[in-house]
Amino acid sequence: MPKKNLSAIVFVMAIAIPGIVSAQGGGLVKDVENLKAAMVWERMDLTLREVVESFEYRQGADGYYEGVTDADLRYEYAIVRNGGFRVLTFSSWNWTPSNEAEVKRMGWRIMTEPYLSGDSLSNLRMVRSVWLYDTHEKLDQECLKTSGHLLHLYLLAPTGADPQGIGGRGCRKEGPVWRRARLVDWVE
Known part of the structure; x- marks a missing residue:
């Protein structure tokens, strides 16, 4: 431009x-x-997992995590994925303890906006890249045992329909992550 x-x-x-x-x-x-x-994006030289692990959490009166601190909400994050610069959306995954001994904590679902995927006209489709961090998903829990890695999935994102998982790249390091200050202050 x-x-x-x-x-x-x-x-x-x-x-x-x-x-x-x-x-x-x-x-x-x-x-x-x-x-x-x-408006300039800053390269953080951190993996996506390192960014998630750097968030500081607010804990509610019941002991469950309610979200990240305002300091972490001041930024937008992005990653280069499938040849494009993709803005990331983070949503929390609240654990439900199976017993009193289980630690009360928060996991994350991280996703990109929809983008085109496919190698020919016959299989073009809209997908999102999704990463899981510390959720109940067994593959995610196995992946967390590998330093710096997150579980990557592709989510089919058809218009007006529920998203469907269609595989992914598995357990891998993703990065570097980029960030910039939000143009408008975060308001709760």
Whole structure:
């Protein structure tokens, strides 16, 4: 994309997002430059598992984890997967203890947005990459025994239908992960 078009998009975004542009501190030009800098993705040089393990959890009164701290919610994360830059969505997996001795903890499901997969016109389909971390899934638990690895799956993502698992790459290291500050503050 030509540089002048990117500036036009950034300018429109700066006007459209409330609170980004202020009349103080250098005016509109400075705010547009700050917005451009905030949109840059930073390579973390961490695997996806290292990122998940770096999250700090909030624990509820009942002893179960409720989510990550606000510090971890300040960022969006992405990974290069199947030839494309894929934004990641994290959703928690709350354990239900089978007995009192089991540790109360939180696992994760991590996924990309849908993208095209397939090697010919006859088998093109929309899929998502999905990784599991510390869930009840037996393959996930086996994978966690290997340092730095996560269980990778492909999830078929047909329009208007329930997703279906269609295999995956198994237990492997994924990374590096990229991050950038969210453009809008997180609100609970």
